[in-house]
Amino acid sequence: MTNQQSHPLAGQPLELADTLRSGNAWKIRLACGYMGLPITRRTFDIVKGDLEADAFAQINPWRQVPALLTPEGVWLAESQAILWYLGQGTRWLPEDLLAQAQVLSWLSFEQTQHMHAFAQPRLLIHLRQTAHVDAPEMAAWRVIGMKAAALMDAHLAGRRFLVGEAATIADIALYPYTSMAEQGGYDLSAFTHITAWLARMRALPGFTPLMETA
Ligand SMILES: N[C@@H](CCC(=O)N[C@@H](CS)C(=O)NCC(=O)O)C(=O)O
Incomplete structure (x- = not known):
């Protein structure tokens, strides 16, 4: 079981594309908080059409938040996939x-x-x-x-x-x-x-x- 100090991603940059009140993006912020991982937010506004902008397609061509910019420089979409990514090697995703x-x-x-x-x-x-x-x-x-x-x-x-x-x-x-x-x-x-x-x-x-x- 891995504690917060030895999280495999500790010390590496993580950025979250989210909206202010997105429940799906909240999952990722919850996970980072529980796992002791600092995360930077890049917050978009759905009502203003941010997710339809050309630039957002580079973040997530499916035009949804959340998406996580991983230390490898890859934007990872879908909240559950991001939770899985963050949970690997920690007690938040059992080894069994x-x-x-x-x-x-x-x-x-x-x-x-x-x-x-x-x-x-x-x-x-x-x-x-x-x-x-x-x-x-x-x-x-x-x-x-x-x-x-x-x-x-x-x-x-x-x-x-x-x-x-x-x-x-x-x-x-x-x-x-x-x-x-x-x-x-x-x-x-x-x-x-x-x-x-x-x-x-x-x-x-x-x-x-x-x-x-x-
Ligand atoms: N299956 C996706 C659903 C994501 C989702 O529905 N995100 C909402 C915000 S909570 C969104 O981006 N909505 C904008 C849209 O679908 O146009 C996930 O779990 O990440």
């Missing part, structure tokens, strides 16, 4: 191959069953304020998200973290949008195991809030 595969299961779960159902209502209700919390489309997202939350809650019963005894990049991946669910009109208070897990994540050394002033 089955545990690694279980981490990957949760990374896939987040992208296919969880993230959009939480991110979309948050974006439209809270950030852009173009949808009402009770709009049928928002309620439809919440039906999907509540199913994902129920699955997480059942899994977390009797467990401290999603895989194994210690937090992994799987927990980091699921934290941002679960923790901001209320901004999309969700009430997750009945999911007591999720509530306790969120508190455990916040209590870990190096926790980084979404906004520095929060």
Whole structure:
């Protein structure tokens, strides 16, 4: 198990292309905070069209944040790939191959069953304020998200973290949008195991809030 001092990337430059309130980019800032890695932010504005600019295609031709500029000088896209890159050689990505595969299961779960159902209502209700919390489309997202939350809650019963005894990049991946669910009109208070897990994540050394002033 590698501690913060001996992270394989310690002392090397890392730059993150993000937006101010991106939950996907927050995953990377959380990871760097937990792992003791300083990171420089290059913050873009989606509303101003920054991601559509020609220059941004050099960072990520898929025109999304986050992207990480690695010490090799490569822009790496997709939050889960970046978490995997940062986690390698540390206790945040277990060496055991089955545990690694279980981490990957949760990374896939987040992208296919969880993230959009939480991110979309948050974006439209809270950030852009173009949808009402009770709009049928928002309620439809919440039906999907509540199913994902129920699955997480059942899994977390009797467990401290999603895989194994210690937090992994799987927990980091699921934290941002679960923790901001209320901004999309969700009430997750009945999911007591999720509530306790969120508190455990916040209590870990190096926790980084979404906004520095929060
Ligand atoms: N699968 C991607 C999703 C990234 C994503 O949806 N990023 C949002 C910000 S949170 C974005 O860049 N949206 C701009 C757009 O899609 O036009 C990941 O996990 O990194």
